[in-house]
Amino acid sequence: MSAALTDLGIAQARAGLASGAFSAVELAEAHIRAIEGARDLNAFITETPDIALARAKDSDARRAKGETRGPMDGVPVAVKDLFCTEGVPTSAGSHILDGFTPTYESTVSAKLRDAGAVMLGKTNLDEFAMGSSNITSYHGPVHNPWGPKDGLELVPGGSSGGSAAAVAGRLAPCATGTDTGGSIRQPASFCGIVGMKPTYGRCSRWGIVAFASSLDQAGPMTRSVEDAAIMLGAMVGHDPRDSTSAPVEVPDFAGALTGNIRGLRVGIPAEYRIDGMPGEIEALWQDGVAWLKDAGAEVVDVSLPHTRYALPTYYIVAPAEASSNLARYDGVRFGLRVPGESLDEMYENTRGEGFGAEVRRRVLIGTYVLSAGYYDAYYLKAQKVRTLIARDFENAFETADVILTPTAPSEAFAVGEKMDDPVAMYLNDVFTVPASLAGLPAISVPAGLGAGGLPLGLHLIGRPFDEETMFRTAGVLESAAGFTARPGGGL
Numbered sequence: 001m002s003a004a005l006t007d008l009g010i011a012q013a014r015a016g017l018a019s020g021a022f023s024a025v026e027l028a029e030a031h032i033r034a035i036e037g038a039r040d041l042n043a044f045i046t047e048t049p050d051i052a053l054a055r056a057k058d059s060d061a062r063r064a065k066g067e068t069r070g071p072m073d074g075v076p077v078a079v080k081d082l083f084c085t086e087g088v089p090t091s092a093g094s095h096i097l098d099g100f101t102p103t104y105e106s107t108v109s110a111k112l113r114d115a116g117a118v119m120l121g122k123t124n125l126d127e128f129a130m131g132s133s134n135i136t137s138y139h140g141p142v143h144n145p146w147g148p149k150d151g152l153e154l155v156p157g158g159s160s161g162g163s164a165a166a167v168a169g170r171l172a173p174c175a176t177g178t179d180t181g182g183s184i185r186q187p188a189s190f191c192g193i194v195g196m197k198p199t200y201g202r203c204s205r206w207g208i209v210a211f212a213s214s215l216d217q218a219g220p221m222t223r224s225v226e227d228a229a230i231m232l233g234a235m236v237g238h239d240p241r242d243s244t245s246a247p248v249e250v251p252d253f254a255g256a257l258t259g260n261i262r263g264l265r266v267g268i269p270a271e272y273r274i275d276g277m278p279g280e281i282e283a284l285w286q287d288g289v290a291w292l293k294d295a296g297a298e299v300v301d302v303s304l305p306h307t308r309y310a311l312p313t314y315y316i317v318a319p320a321e322a323s324s325n326l327a328r329y330d331g332v333r334f335g336l337r338v339p340g341e342s343l344d345e346m347y348e349n350t351r352g353e354g355f356g357a358e359v360r361r362r363v364l365i366g367t368y369v370l371s372a373g374y375y376d377a378y379y380l381k382a383q384k385v386r387t388l389i390a391r392d393f394e395n396a397f398e399t400a401d402v403i404l405t406p407t408a409p410s411e412a413f414a415v416g417e418k419m420d421d422p423v424a425m426y427l428n429d430v431f432t433v434p435a436s437l438a439g440l441p442a443i444s445v446p447a448g449l450g451a452g453g454l455p456l457g458l459h460l461i462g463r464p465f466d467e468e469t470m471f472r473t474a475g476v477l478e479s480a481a482g483f484t485a486r487p488g489g490g491l
Helices: 010-019 024-036 049-064 107-114 161-168 185-191 225-235 279-294 305-328 343-354 357-370 375-396 422-429 433-437 467-481
Strands: 044-047 076-080 118-123 174-179 194-197 217-222 265-269 298-302 402-406 442-449 455-462
Touching: 010 024, 010 225, 024 044, 024 049, 024 076, 024 118, 044 161, 049 118, 076 107, 076 161, 107 118, 107 174, 107 225, 118 161, 161 174, 161 185, 161 217, 174 194, 174 225, 185 194, 185 442, 185 455, 194 225, 194 467, 217 225, 225 442, 225 467, 265 279, 279 298, 279 402, 279 442, 279 455, 279 467, 305 357, 305 375, 305 422, 305 433, 357 375, 375 433, 402 467, 442 467, 455 467
Parallel strands: 076 118, 076 174, 265 298, 265 402
Antiparallel strands: 044 118, 174 217, 194 217, 194 442, 402 455, 442 455
């Protein structure tokens, strides 16, 4: 029975709990055993079986009295180790946060807890969410459950690679991720799951360790579009503690999955056909167009002319914000402290030893573009281009209701393959970054297998705060794709 329990998604688990087919404790125990048996994936930094079992027992007790707390009651969830969790260590995948145990709970993880979710543990990630492969974590790389391939371990994507691996590997039915430039959607594509970034401001950022504050957004990682809609509903809502949290109504995301997209206008941007894009990515994109056409959608050409500048713009804006946000890690208030003969030397020693190479690289880039001599030439210009990118989307949405693109320019690659070339690594985000810069909702749906037998995703971008239309389209795309492959070659 335990193997079957770990195959259940959120909707299926809720139905089984409601019918009494199994208890929340049995569901939690099955996933705890799965995590213990798959530690070679390195998907978790901190496992919390005691918390999981305690919350599962509470859920069963509520259900026995005919009560449920919310849409996630009794459902196991993995939490990216970027969300502060009260009484549970939070590392952000970094050595510099060694020993940091928050005395408070992030808004998103608190909302999930209050909706009855059962936390299984904290998942691994690229250090401070900076990476596209989950190889920059101080706690070691995460391995994609679809590997090894040809004797090589595969990356799960990043930065939410631990969350993606946990969901794809049947260690958790769902997980939280964060997305700054593609850190939910790209690993979802690499691992064959659904990953969704809501509109900027839809989820509170309070209690999430910051990377780039104008871009960071939490979102769900699941094995179906329906599950993503259910989970998002439990994560969102206005939070007065976050000045960027939007005071907007929370719709019934799951209720939007009507299966009817007749007459919907789907935009296809020519600028997403990049030089050197593998033929299989283009072929899958065309399959997606055909599937949506067959479902009654109208396909229209749209132009996003500033797309070519999105990646360089992102890699100026995000490091600039990171250099500011990471200034707080000084060895004085929390986390690692490496002694020195003076206060300045202690700062230098702590940051030099506590931050990994990629974090140091981005802090240096950010400090450089914010410096007096280069602020106008780089940072100010990048902000102006960001405005133009957002305007491109506004214009496109005058003729389209959603936009369809590939999620990533390739399938998962081998651990270590692009480590020595940061630019090649940054190119993994080429399709996901534009929506992030514009603050738009976007979702990756598993749609097929590449030539190497590894998952490939298709990517939908929606209007601001119109996650409902995006989910409705994603549900149709998911049904048409009929993606049932799973790690290990099973169905």
